[in-house]
Amino acid sequence: MRxxxxxxGGVPVLSYAVFVSVxxxxxxxxxxxxxxRLGYGRTPGxxxxxxxxxxxxxxxxxxxxxxxxxxxxxxxxxxxxMDFTGKTVIGGxxxxxxxxxxxxxxxxxxxxxxxxxxxxxxVAQAFGRIGCFLHGCCPGAHSEGPFAIGGRLPQQxxxxxxxxxxxxxxxxxxxxxxxxxxxxxxxxxGYAAIxxxxxxxxxxxxxxxxxxxxxxxxxxxxxxxxxxxxTRTLTVPGSTEPPPEHP
Numbered sequence: 001m002r003x004x005x006x007x008x009g010g011v012p013v014l015s016y017a018v019f020v021s022v023x024x025x026x027x028x029x030x031x032x033x034x035x036x037r038l039g040y041g042r043t044p045g046x047x048x049x050x051x052x053x054x055x056x057x058x059x060x061x062x063x064x065x066x067x068x069x070x071x072x073x074x075x076x077x078x079x080x081x082m083d084f085t086g087k088t089v090i091g092g093x094x095x096x097x098x099x100x101x102x103x104x105x106x107x108x109x110x111x112x113x114x115x116x117x118x119x120x121x122x123v124a125q126a127f128g129r130i131g132c133f134l135h136g137c138c139p140g141a142h143s144e145g146p147f148a149i150g151g152r153l154p155q156q157x158x159x160x161x162x163x164x165x166x167x168x169x170x171x172x173x174x175x176x177x178x179x180x181x182x183x184x185x186x187x188x189x190g191y192a193a194i195x196x197x198x199x200x201x202x203x204x205x206x207x208x209x210x211x212x213x214x215x216x217x218x219x220x221x222x223x224x225x226x227x228x229x230x231t232r233t234l235t236v237p238g239s240t241e242p243p244p245e246h247p
Contacts, residue, residue: 001135001150015134016135017131019127024124026127027121034118038115043109049109056100057092060093061091089125090195096117115174115184117187118170119174122166122187126159126160138156139152139202140155140158155198158198159194162194166187185225189225192225196214
């Protein structure tokens, strides 16, 4: 592990901060390109949607720790000490979604805006997981096998590779005709499937009820998206066309 990537003028530069920053920059560039392609920028107020997503993700990533934390006492002590390094991706995604929907209502955006985030979000997550690996957080299960690093499975790197692969598939298929918002739902289902599998080799030490809380959330997400997609395909004529309000 290498929590300090390098020092600059005697100041340590944390690897986690560097890779998270790179992820944000890459996600911003990709999303901006997708906003232009989809024509969202022509709608007044759309520029505030990303702000709603960011604020919601920040809040959700912290509140999600309440559900997924193994040691609530340690979490409470960290909050009292103003230690805000701990986050959960699942909570961040949920918070971002809520933040976007609230922001859209405020600024009057009535169409689905998720497709602009579909590729950018897994790219940001992929870089972030590299930062997690170097920082030593979100550890994998103990292992002495050939794929272990430092006595643990590098599940952070597995997720990073899977996130990059998911982003690649979504990027390659993003121009296919489909209902507005469907590309983002594919991202949600894809990431939920990735996380469901990787939970088996994580070492969070959290509570388990046959499956971990995260796995229950992921399974419910995949099922809900599958049902929604199937229902829409069967009941909405011409469902491959963008909705009328889509710019």
